Amino acid sequence: MNFTETGWYGEVNEKLVSVIRMPNDQNWTTSKSTDGNKMNMYVSSRELAKWGYFHLKKGNVNGKQIVSNEIIDIATTVQSPNSLDVELPQNGYLWFVxxxxxxxxxxxxxxSKGSFQILGYTGVTLLVIPQHNLVAVRAFNSFGSPNGFDYLADVREFGNTIMTCLISASH
Structure with a gap:
């Protein structure tokens, strides 16, 4: 996909925006390791949107099928077992559905039903709404949350705001 703004970085990189942290927070560090929770993968909003568009177009890039649409369908449709609590999110592979x-x-x-979303550790959100042929990205870039912050309400509101804008624009 010719990504040039995505990669793994083990050291601070002047071309990347630093992760916003609470003062004196020692939990976020740069690491050369690809193990555990300090993997340091970075992606630009532009390339994250391209990743969403790749899934929206079911693995097709510029008329060429890079990944079979069946694989994309499996990744972006519900794969969660029926035995799970119905109040939990439904998941594909790496995507919330x-x-x-x-x-x-x-x-x-x-x-809309059939939409899918992936989240990053620093509050990054990639939402794909096939019904509207839409990809939306939010680059929050913050490690940790202030006391009282409601993560679920915040990430839901991102998508609801997108839908409200779509509905308003269609009227």
């Missing part, structure tokens, strides 16, 4: 209403879903209630 909008299917049945679920109290603990990261995807807003206004989002």
């Amino acid at each position: 909008k299917d049945l209403p679920a109290r603990k879903s990261e995807i807003g209630e206004l989002i």
Whole structure:
């Protein structure tokens, strides 16, 4: 896909925006390791949107099928076992999928069924809404949250705001 703004970085890179941290927070460090929770993968909003578009177009890039659309369908449709609590998010492979209403879903209630979303550790959100042929990216870039911050409400509101804008624009 010719990504040039995505990679693994083990040291501070002047071409990248630093992760916002709480003062004196020692939990976020730069590491050369690709193990555990300090993998330091960086991606630009532009290339993250391209990744979403790649999935929206079911693995097709410029008329060439790079990944079979069946693989993309498996990744972006519900694969969660039926035995799980119905209030938990429904998942594909690495994607949260909008299917049945679920109290603990990261995807807003206004989002169309069949949409899918992936989240990053620093609050990055990539939302794909196939019904509207839309990809939306939010680059929050913050490690940790202030006291009282409601993560679920925040990430849902991102998608709901996108849908509200789409609905308003269509009227």
